[in-house]
Amino acid sequence: xxxxxxxxxxxxxxxxxxxxxxxxxxxxxxxxxxxxxxxxxxxxxxxxxxxxxxxxxxxxxxxxxxxxxxxxxxxxxxxxxxxxxxxxxxxxxxxxxxxxxxxxxxxxxxxxxxxxxxxxxxxxxxxxxxxxxxxxxxxxxxxxxxxxxxxxxxxxxxxxxxxxxxxxxxxxxxxxxxxxxxxxxxxxxxxxxxxxxxxxxxxxxxxxxxxxxxxxxxxxxxxxxxxxxxxxxxxxxxxxxxxxxxxxxxxxxxxxxxxxxxxxxxxxxxxxxxxxxxxxxxxxxxxxxxxxxxxxxxx
DNA sequence: TCTGGGGTCCTAGGACCC
DNA sequence: TCTGGGGTCCTAGGACCC
Numbered sequence: 576x577x578x579x580x581x582x583x584x585x586x587x588x589x590x591x592x593x594x595x596x597x598x599x600x601x602x603x604x605x606x607x608x609x610x611x612x613x614x615x616x617x618x619x620x621x622x623x624x625x626x627x628x629x630x631x632x633x634x635x636x637x638x639x640x641x642x643x644x645x646x647x648x649x650x651x652x653x654x655x656x657x658x659x660x661x662x663x664x665x666x667x668x669x670x671x672x673x674x675x676x677x678x679x680x681x682x683x684x685x686x687x688x689x690x691x692x693x694x695x696x697x698x699x700x701x702x703x704x705x706x707x708x709x710x711x712x713x714x715x716x717x718x719x720x721x722x723x724x725x726x727x728x729x730x731x732x733x734x735x736x737x738x739x740x741x742x743x744x745x746x747x748x749x750x751x752x753x754x755x756x757x758x759x760x761x762x763x764x765x766x767x768x769x770x771x772x773x774x775x776x777x778x779x780x781x782x783x784x785x786x787x788x789x790x791x792x793x794x795x796x797x798x799x800x801x802x803x804x805x806x807x808x809x810x811x812x813x814x815x816x817x818x819x820x821x822x823x824x825x826x827x828x829x830x831x832x833x834x835x836x837x838x839x840x841x842x843x844x845x846x847x848x849x850x851x852x853x854x855x856x857x858x859x860x861x862x863x864x865x866x867x868x869x870x871x872x873x874x
Numbered sequence: 875t876c877t878g879g880g881g882t883c884c885t886a887g888g889a890c891c892c
Numbered sequence: 893t894c895t896g897g898g899g900t901c902c903t904a905g906g907a908c909c910c
Binding site: 580593595620714746747769770771772773774775776777821825863865 | 875876877878879880881882883884885
């Protein structure tokens with residue numbers, strides 16, 4: 576249940592503020608604890624990773640009658656290490672032949688679980704799941720699938736590849752087919768270059784471009800400074816500077832501008848972002864303002 | 875999920891070039 | 893000036909993810 580809905584239903588509940596520094600600190604502890612045992616890790620955000628276990632010593636060993644005893648013990652060890660390093664945080668692990676199946680498997684036994692799946696387990700354990708569970712099938716795709724009578728992953732798997740391509744296009748159709756059959760050749764990617772860096776803020780009350788001009792201007796400049804300092808701290812410059820606005824009706828627009836050369840200083844970013852802002856109709860009140868640097872180049 | 879912040883990737887049209 | 897094919901870049905929006 577979403578927080579706001581919960582708060583509405585439980586008026587006496589105490590809502591604690593978010594503590595993002597603490598989350599980040601625990602995120603680092605969690606990843607470091609995993610890395611001690613299995614160093615090949617793909618970062619998927621603050622609380623999620625893919626781990627390549629193939630070459631970890633012992634992962635391929637059978638234990639007694641259990642052909643997967645070795646990897647099972649290893650996953651258990653990882654969970655123990657995370658709990659110890661983070662002062663008690665649990666985690667769920669899915670051990671499977673690929674990333675998509677692992678993601679699905681990790682959710683089968685949610686808090687504090689361990690699920691092992693082979694390709695042969697797909698019909699019994701994956702196909703009954705709602706299509707929406709697949710990473711890459713969001714609310715829109717799920718609704719389109721449902722309109723075609725496809726509700727579970729198995730429903731998708733039962734359709735022919737060609738039919739899915741007819742309905743969803745060459746790219747997404749083929750992807751749906753592969754995903755439903757547990758086919759996923761993506762490697763675990765341990766390093767990647769950032770594509771963009773951005774800062775955005777939602778106002779406590781919707782602001783008007785004219786009436787709240789001074790406040791908007793201050794926030795706008797501050798966001799540009801934050802983007803600039805993020806770029807500088809991480810050693811990047813951006814050649815495309817953009818803005819994002821969300822109006823009181825939740826309609827969101829973006830504008831961007833590609834410069835002749837990549838930049839990282841707040842004044843230049845502010846100037847480019849200002850030019851972007853001039854291209855937007857500002858008659859509606861604003862609830863969000865963001866600044867973004869893209870087309871990044873390493874300094 | 876009535877909605878915070880930070881991302882990635884895809885699509886599509888238009889400009890511009892050969 | 894028009895026709896035609898093909899490529900890249902820029903811009904805007906949208907879907908999706910944690």
